[in-house]
Amino acid sequence: MKNRIGLLVLLLSAWTVQLLAGPIDGLLERIDKGASRKFAIELKKGDKDFFELGQKGAKVLVRGNSYVSIATGINWYLKYYAGIHLSWNGMQAKLPDVLPPVKEPLRKETGLGLRYDFNYCTYSYTMAFWDWDRWEKEIDWMALHGINLPLAAVGQECIWRNMLLKLGYTPDEVNRFIAGPAFLAWWAMNNLEGWGGPNPDSWYARQEALQKKILKRMKEYGIRPVFPGYSGMVPHDADTKLGLNIAKPELWNGFVRPAFLQPTDARYSEIASLYYAEQKKLFGTADFYSMDPFHEAGNAEGVDFDAAGKAIMGEMKKVNPKAVWVVQGWTENPRPDMIRNLANGDLLILDLFSECRPMWGIPSIWKREKGYGHHDWVFCMLENFGGNVGLHGRMDQLLNNFYLTKTHPLAAHLKGIGLTMEGSENNPVMFELMCELPWRPEKFTKEEWLKDYLFARYGVRDPKIEQAWTILANSIYNCPFGNNQQGPHESIFCGRPTLNNFQVSSWSKMANYYDPTLTAEAAALMVEVADKYRGNNNFEYDLVDIVRQALADEGRIVYNRTVADFKSFDKRSFARDSQRFLALLLQQDRLLGTRSEFRVGRWIEQARRAGTTPQEQDLYEWNARVQITTWGNRTCADDGGLRDYAHKEWNGILRDFYYKRWEAYWKTLQDQLDGKPEVILDYYAMEEPWTLARNPYGAAPEGNPVDEAKAAMKLLREKF
CATH class of the missing domain: 3.30.379.10 (Chitobiase/beta-hexosaminidase domain 2-like)
Structure with a gap:
């Protein structure tokens, strides 16, 4: 009998382990x-x-x-x-x-038990059109990298739609308020209304079903989602429509902004309760809620921040008394007066740009003398703005800033790390490094870590590869203290042409910090061993990305030479160098076409697959095309300055969009050298037709990465 009981216990134990x-x-x-x-x-x-x-x-x-x-x-x-x-x-x-x-x-x-993931912008710049297959891979990626606290923002528009309908808005009015798929992040952050819409009913059904699948898988892993909470956003016409006491919002880059209902308003509780009730019906409740009142907004004048913070916290606690408010540490937010009297443990602050502009207390242009006081916080890496393509990192700064938290008194309430990139699917080396930091108690150097990373990445130990990456780690991946640029060095190919091109985005903080010829050295070393690693997926991805960077850097050098030719009235050299610039751009297009990840067709195919009818597919494709080019209408693009903020150095758009701008521009300069009158190009008129076009772009790679990388290096070595 004892043997049978023992056997039963063993079988049950084995079954339990298998279940677990x-x-x-x-x-x-x-x-x-x-x-x-x-x-x-x-x-x-x-x-x-x-x-x-x-x-x-x-x-x-x-x-x-x-x-x-x-x-x-x-x-x-x-x-x-x-x-x-x-x-x-x-x-x-x-x-x-x-x-x-x-x-x-x-x-x-x-001891860093919270590992956070995502920025609201990630949901638009990278994830706008993801389906369940792509989300399943991402949740696996999160688990493999220790992430247990991701922002879960899919389907938030479904909550708002249901809430506004109950408040008396018509379906058409709701759709004039909620943004289209590629712009939902900025709607959620109080920046704009309706742009990219109206969304069809099928979009809401799709997103609701998708979020339920996402949450189910997260629950299976034990990953705790961070839900978007409510902190006061209402449609700009809520004064007339709902009788709310709101200030008329100012424009944002030409867009009408939502209004803001003060959390201290008598009707705030009514609206917040309705929001949370609709959220609970659709997706349940959470232990963490993300809210960023007064974020990058001019609506804070005369606000009682202390009362506002308590009101926001109070409504969240009604939903779940144990819930924690997650707030971004960015510029002036969270306002010190808003959080001063909130209890420890009720608030979790994301120090959004810890590798560059930490706010928690160490030297930085955003340093807070007393850090976040008694509140818990998370050390985050932002890394990428706009989802721009480019090698970039702050390896030494990241390591130095992180390991300072081990002994710094202002880091006593550090609870974890976070990935807060505006766009993902880039620079895997930096995300791998960041995700390992909680598990490495002793400080190490980037050089010693890199050798093992490269073995992990390629499955081999190769001196040439190590040499190439050492060059990169000490140059382009080591943006120094004092350089506050936002994300990677921007490719000159993607900029609207002028005689003074440096940055691409008008909001860029770009500043030179590495010798551009070093990326060509690293690329040459990778190409030198490339034949040995044909078919090695990670090697071929990195080969394309590194050679791409070398071509972009050479393009900047040639651009400056071409401008000097024009200013010197050197017609022969101008013709030679302008043609070399265009040749580099087209070679870049061919190189990037060999990897699906660098093809505009992948982005557009994701968008079209989200639609259920040709009309929906066209709407989503327009969203996808506009976001990465003009971003908005003419006012937004030309006066607001958002054009090219989310530019992408991708195959397809290089030859059909960026090439045409540069070709036309060089021609106007050549004409001036030939004595013809100056022509001022209307760039928006050149750009808008591409956003409206429906010419197909494929996601499937074309050509061989190694062969095109060799062709690129040959072009780099040529002297005209």
């Missing part, structure tokens, strides 16, 4: 069919987040206190034992039949 491994089994099978049979997964309680690697017979043992910790351990094993790096450019890999053994047990733990 459920989401991890699914993750492993999506990485490589049959992979789940090669690992032994164990869930074990712990005071801190931890994972352990070991061996259980022929299987690799991964143990952790949560599914996210276990997934993080799997990722660590794949990188540093098997030489397999899962990234946005590849979430699947062929695992060896027999996994490399873990010869010595390894344990990693962290």
Whole structure:
């Protein structure tokens, strides 16, 4: 009898472990069919987040206190034992039949229990048209990288639609308020109304169903979503429509902004309660709510910030008394008076740009002398603005700033790290570095980390590759203290042509910090070994990206030479150099066409797949095209200055959009040299037709990355 009971206990235990491994089994099978049979997964309680690697017979043992910790351990094993790096450019890999053994047990733990993900802008600049297949990959990526606290903003427009209909708005009025798919982030942040819409009913149904799938998978992993909360936004006509006491908002880059209902207003509670009720019906409740009142807004005059903060907190607490308010640390926000009298533990502040402009207390142009006081906060990396393409990082600054938190008194309430990029799917090296910081208690150098990262990334150790990346790590990936630019060096190819082109976006803070010839050196080293690594997915992605950067940097050098030719009235040199500039641009287009990730067709295909009718597909494609070019109408593009903010150095748009601007511009200068009168180009008139066009762009790669990289290097070496 005892033997039978013992056997039953063993069977139940085995069944329980198998059940517990459920989401991890699914993750492993999506990485490589049959992979789940090669690992032994164990869930074990712990005071801190931890994972352990070991061996259980022929299987690799991964143990952790949560599914996210276990997934993080799997990722660590794949990188540093098997030489397999899962990234946005590849979430699947062929695992060896027999996994490399873990010869010595390894344990990693962290006291930074919150690992946040996403910026509201990410939801528009990168994720606007994602379907469930893409979201499933992203949630797997999050788990593998230790993320357990992502902003979950899909479908927030569904909440607003239901709420406004109950308040008496008509469906047409609602659609004039809610923005289109590619502009929802700026609607949610109180910047604009309606641009990109009106959205069809099918869009709301799609987003509601998608968010429910996302939340279900997050729950399976134990990932806790951050829901968008309510902090006072109302339509600009809510004074006449609802009888609310609101100030008429000013314009934002030519757009009508939503109005703001003061949290201290007598009817604030009524509106907030309705919002949370509709949110609960659709998606349930959360333990964290994101709200950024007065963010980049001019509506703060005369506000009682203390009372406003308490009112916002009070309405959130009615939904879930244990809920935490998540707020962005950005410029003047959160206003000190708004948070001063809120209790510790009720607020979590995202120090949004910790690698460059930290606000928590160390030297920075945004330094707060007393940091965030008694409030909990998260050390974040912003890295990318506008989803722009370009190699970029602040490796030394990131490491220095992060490890200062270990001993700095103003970091006593640090609770975790965060990824707050405006656009993702770029610079995987920086996101890998950031996500490992919580698990590495001792400070290290970028050089020592990089060698192991490159083995993880490519599965080989190659001196030439290490040399190339060392050059990059000490130049373009090491933007120094004092340089406050927002994201990567912008490609000259993407700028509206003038005689004084430097930045592309009018809001850019770009400043030179690296020798542009160094990217060509790194590219040459990568090309030198490229034949050995044909078919290596990660190598070919990085090869294209690094050579792309070298071409863009050479383009800037040639641009300056061409302008000098014009100013010197050197007609022969101008003709030669302007043609070289255009040749570089077209070679860039061919190179980028070899990878789906760098094709405008991938973005447009995502948009069209979201539609259920030709009319919907056309609307979404227009959204996709406008966002990455003019951003808005003529007023917004020319006077507001938002044009090219989200520019993309991608195949297709390079030859059909950027090339045409530069070709026309160089011709006007050539004509002037030939004695013809100056012509002022109307760039918006050149740009708008592309946003309205429906010529197809494919997502599938064309050509071979290695061959096109070689062709690019040959062009770089040519002297005209």
